[in-house]
Amino acid sequence: MAQQLNTAGLKLAKLLKLQVGSISETIEKEGQTLFGGSNNLLGSDEITDFCIEFLQLLVALLESKDPHDDASPQFHALEMYFNNLSKQILVRGGRVEDLVRYIQFMQRTLIEALSNDKRVTVEDARAMLLFLSSLFNELILAVFQAYLDEKERTVNAQEAELRETATPITEIWDGVLTLPIIGTLDSSRTMLVMEALLNRIAKDHASAVVIDLTGVKNIDSQVSHHLIQMVRAVQLMGSDAIITGIRPEIARALISLNIDLSNVTTRASLSDGLKEAFRRMDIHVSGKVA
Amino acid sequence: MAIPGLHLTQIGSSDFLLEPLRNLNIRDQDRLLENITSRLQQARAYDSARASARSGSESFRASRLYYDLAEQALIDPVYYAWLDTLARTVRAINVEMICIHMRPTAAYALAQFMRELPAFETALDISGWKRSGQ
Structure with a gap:
């Protein structure tokens, strides 16, 4: 089973490389809608950079020895990437719901890209879907963790400020x-x-x-x-x-x-x-x- | 002769600095009290004799014993009882005990359970002590 998943991971990486242009364009467009323009949460160049970096990190994970190993440096890098992205958006006043929707959109885009390729077998598709589903669940958790950290930091800062103003020594x-x-x-x-x-x-x-x-x-x-x-x-x-x-x-x-x-x-x-x-x-x- | 767990240094003409060490065992209170009072008396007797030989008169000013609490993060009732007993004991030989460098956590803890004024005085540090002269 593990062997099958690794093979599926490599095939998915290959497929991603082949369709990198269209995938990147699609997720970038959605990123612009959710975070760019009038929302003013991320600049146009930032969104482009984020999309490219995401795909690079995902390919690096898929090509790693065990893409399912959540302790691998590649997995950690991807997790940190989402953690940082979340912090950046939340600090600028973005909503966690939009971030989660964006991550789900990324997952959907990858699954659609998978379905467009006729060479993918049913077994491979099943293994890839399983992998993508567990991976994106972890990434959503990373986003929520960042959200909670940010909330806690805000509450702590407010408490400290309140303490400071309540005791003007x-x-x-x-x-x-x-x-x-x-x-x-x-x-x-x-x-x-x-x-x-x-x-x-x-x-x-x-x-x-x-x-x-x-x-x-x-x-x-x-x-x-x-x-x-x-x-x-x-x-x-x-x-x-x-x-x-x-x-x-x-x-x-x-x-x-x-x-x-x-x-x-x-x-x-x-x-x-x-x-x-x-x-x-x-x-x-x-x-x-x- | 060193006192186990304590470092006693004479500062100035008749004042002393007492620094508790990490190995201070306050359960051995009686022996510690005897050692401290005996050391204080010896030093004072020597100073008094020296002053007398020099000027022909003795000084009767109460000596001060500065107890350094800088390393004491917390003062519990047992430690407080030790400080209180020590202060009362040295007072019997005309030595006033002043606790210095008490940490905020220790002051906070001590203020919680202290019911009456302690037998010792307190000061920020040696130079901060001013009330004895009043």
Whole structure:
């Protein structure tokens, strides 16, 4: 059976070489319709290059020792070719459905080319169809893998951006960090803020951190504990933590929740917090007299 | 005499840097505490005698023991108990313990389970320590 498949592969390669012009033209035309022109996903030259490269790689696979070996370098090259093509199209805003349709179109074109040749026997045709079907299934899987990778990358990038904007830690002076917290604090966000803050202290070697809660609307028991843990962790790293802008509602909530603020330095406003940080670091800011 | 699992270096006139090594076995706590306190006392006695011979007066400033946590990625309750005991022990001989270079992961873990203030102080590094003079 394997021998028969190898022979069929060689015959298919021969057939492809004979009809390379028409096959290339057909798949190129479809490529132009799906990705070129007004779709503006690939340039005309790019589509031509992709078609030629695809046929070259396919012929190389068919002429390899075992075209069914999905661990062969030829198979891997073809898989990578589709993976890269998918990434390129998806990054430019293309749809995965169009890519899959294009791959199915390629398969159909090859099968039609096969049926046009009268010298192909029924056994050879069967072996070739089996081969093409399993090969293109694998290629569609490679496209979906690229699609999933791309989606994951996008989601990760968005998450990172969200994290970055949710925790705008700024070094306002040498060794003084400010962290204004805006919106609602929940446990997961507090954890993210704490992680980012501690890493930043280590990176910038910050001596003081001013955490401003002016923009925090409400706070619950769990979050207030996390907040105290954050202050404690900052102090354990050897920095001073100053909490500023505690609104009356937050202050009342903290007291009713029995949160011990005796070891936490608090100041009314961000500017008071900064003054306190400067005082501790023995920094004097004075206005220039004209 | 070297202390197994620890590297104790005198820095300045009466301060010390304690660097735990990879082979530190904190289950052998009693022996470690004895070794450390004895080394600290010996060094201080020598310094004190030298200062006294030079100026005729002794210095009574509390010494500092800087415990370097740079290699400690995580502090669990067992390790915290070791640090706390060490800090209390050296305090008995007028030495203040300051943990330096605590890593974010260690600070995060420690803040999770710590219920009261530790017996040791913390600082970013040796030069970052400023509160002792206050």
